[in-house]
Amino acid sequence: MDLIYWKALILGIVEGLTEFLPISSTGHLIVVGSLLNFNDERGKLFEIVIQSAAILAVMWEYRAKLASVIGGLQRREAAAQRFTLNVFIAFLPLAIIGLAFGKHIKEALFNPITVACTSIIGALFILWAEKRRHIVSVESVDDLSWKDALKVGFAQALALIPGTSRSGATIIGGLFFGLSRRAATEFTFFLAMPTLIAATVYELYKERALLSSDDLGMWSAGFVASFISAFLCVRWLLRYISSHDFTVFAWYRIVFGLVVLGTAYSGVVSWSAA
Secondary structure (H helix, E strand, O other), X not given: OOHHHHHHHHHHHHHHHHOOOOOOHHHHHHHHHHHOOOOOHHHHHHHHHHHHHHHHHHHHXXXXXXXXXXXXXXXXXXXXXXXXXXXXXXXXXXXXXXXXXXHHHHHHHOOHHHHHHHHHHHHHHHHHHHHOOOOOOEOOHHHOOHHHHHHHHHHHHHHHOOOOOHHHHHHHHHHHOOEOXXXXXXXXXXXXXXXXXXXXXXXXXXXXXXXXXXXXXXXXXXXXXXHHHHHXXXXXXXXXXXXXXXXXXXXXXXXXXXXXXXXXXXXXXXXXXX
């Protein structure tokens, strides 16, 4: 197997395993892509492709809920309309801020050192969220008000900073705002659908000049790896949170950040050149 296919498989698995965990998929892809020397324009386009596979995985997992909501909208059911409106409201802050400042953020902050620092900072917020008293006012995703959704949406917008983690920002933000652990996690999954679909379509259109049929094999390998690993990860996470908190992810983020910083400042890895 060509080296490029191994890179595709590795990055696909990394994307699938990290997209919905509070550890930052973008951050891990930046770091792993640097190590694999696959952070050029072709690599950036590939990341968009494997991200779409992760979206499809979570949509497949929640296909029954999605079908119920679509059917409810057709029947003009209040619950389905409220759920859809909440997802749309939560999506808006990141979309607006991303369109306004996304390009500048990418140019200034998309590098392994920034990822390492924000990974550690994010970990401290997770530890804080888990140490404080958690008063639940929203038990399930169907109980959210539009104000709850908007607050979670602003939390998600923090994920524009690489290494913050979109899932981490929305889940931990949800805990701070009174969502139960399961409600915060599931709403993160549902919010990921329009967020990542919009980002994927926008990036594919913007980078359409890089699309090439020669890369179909590489894309297919990464797509399948990302779909399978994301699907398994989502199922595992839902089981995990039924009896555990998110502290372990905070300590992982700290170790991850320290390893990147340690290798950078010791000269083991020249991240700026990777």
